[in-house]
Structures are given as C-alpha cells and as structure tokens.
Amino acid sequence: MIDRGKAGEGGEESAILIPLHEARRERQNALVSFDRRELDQILRVYGRMVAANEWRDYAIDHLSDRAVFSVFRRASETPLFQIVKDPKLAKKQGAFSVIAAGGLILKRGHELARVLGIFDKKLKLVHQA
Structure with missing residues (x-):
C-alpha cells in the first residue's frame, strides 16, 4: 500500500511504503459500518x-x-x-x-x-x- 504526498516546496512526490501485514491488520481491526x-x-x-x-x-x-x-x-x-x-x-x-x-x-x-x-x-x- 503506497501513500503519496507532496514533499517540500518543489512539489516532488514521495512514497511511503506500508508493509502488507500492517495493512491487513488495520483492515481486520476496522469496524463494519453503514455508509x-x-x-x-x-x-x-x-x-x-x-x-x-x-x-x-x-x-x-x-x-x-x-x-x-x-x-x-x-x-x-x-x-x-x-x-x-x-x-x-x-x-x-x-x-x-x-x-x-x-x-x-x-x-x-x-x-x-x-x-x-x-x-x-x-x-x-x-x-x-
């Protein structure tokens, strides 16, 4: 899972890597809700x-x-x-x-x-x- 954000004043993009096991754990801990x-x-x-x-x-x-x-x-x-x-x-x-x-x-x-x-x-x- 990659989260892209603006880095610095030059507008260069940076990518933050999130390990797959952490993304799965967050999804499993999420509550089901009505939209x-x-x-x-x-x-x-x-x-x-x-x-x-x-x-x-x-x-x-x-x-x-x-x-x-x-x-x-x-x-x-x-x-x-x-x-x-x-x-x-x-x-x-x-x-x-x-x-x-x-x-x-x-x-x-x-x-x-x-x-x-x-x-x-x-x-x-x-x-x-």
Missing part, C-alpha cells in the same frame, strides 16, 4: 415508521463482523427489528437482512432498498358488498 447512502435509506424508513407511531427509538452498533441498526418500540425493550449489514455474506445470500425480535430472518438480499421493502405498506383491495 451515508445506506443510513439515508434506513432513516427514511425509520422516520416513516415513527410518524406512523410504530417505532420510537433506535440504536446503531458497529461491530468487527457486522453493522446493526436496531429499532425499538420503547428503549427499555428488546429490539422489534434489526437491520443487519454483514459483508461476509455479500457474495452468498446478500450482505443485508432484516431480523425480527425472535431471531427470524424476514428478508435477506444484496440490495438494501429491496430488503427494506418489507416495511412498505401494501394497499389491499377491500371487498365491496
């Missing part, structure tokens, strides 16, 4: 559910193997749902999943928007008499 676009999508759904008076609180956990956005009805309870980003599953079942309070995986996929679609209200046809 800005992912958080925007999650918070849109969260805002809609708060407006519908279904959710009231949330917590975000950045762990070494996954990132978790937990939603609560009350802060003192267990989470109603967890929106999980697990990069290890990205090539298999998809990095994103929605998990219910009992641990049941409700939806899993490669695209966050599709996974969050589980919270969309569907219009139902009411039988007219």
Whole structure:
C-alpha cells in the first residue's frame, strides 16, 4: 500500500511504503459500518415508521463482523427489528437482512432498498358488498 504526498516546496512526490501485514491488520481491526447512502435509506424508513407511531427509538452498533441498526418500540425493550449489514455474506445470500425480535430472518438480499421493502405498506383491495 503506497501513500503519496507532496514533499517540500518543489512539489516532488514521495512514497511511503506500508508493509502488507500492517495493512491487513488495520483492515481486520476496522469496524463494519453503514455508509451515508445506506443510513439515508434506513432513516427514511425509520422516520416513516415513527410518524406512523410504530417505532420510537433506535440504536446503531458497529461491530468487527457486522453493522446493526436496531429499532425499538420503547428503549427499555428488546429490539422489534434489526437491520443487519454483514459483508461476509455479500457474495452468498446478500450482505443485508432484516431480523425480527425472535431471531427470524424476514428478508435477506444484496440490495438494501429491496430488503427494506418489507416495511412498505401494501394497499389491499377491500371487498365491496
């Protein structure tokens, strides 16, 4: 891994070499997190559910193997749902999943928007008499 920076007033570039084992160690110690676009999508759904008076609180956990956005009805309870980003599953079942309070995986996929679609209200046809 090479980090290039300006050296001195002449604008000459210098290269700083970082040993590969150090770069790997830094990457392994890094926490998994939601990026800005992912958080925007999650918070849109969260805002809609708060407006519908279904959710009231949330917590975000950045762990070494996954990132978790937990939603609560009350802060003192267990989470109603967890929106999980697990990069290890990205090539298999998809990095994103929605998990219910009992641990049941409700939806899993490669695209966050599709996974969050589980919270969309569907219009139902009411039988007219």
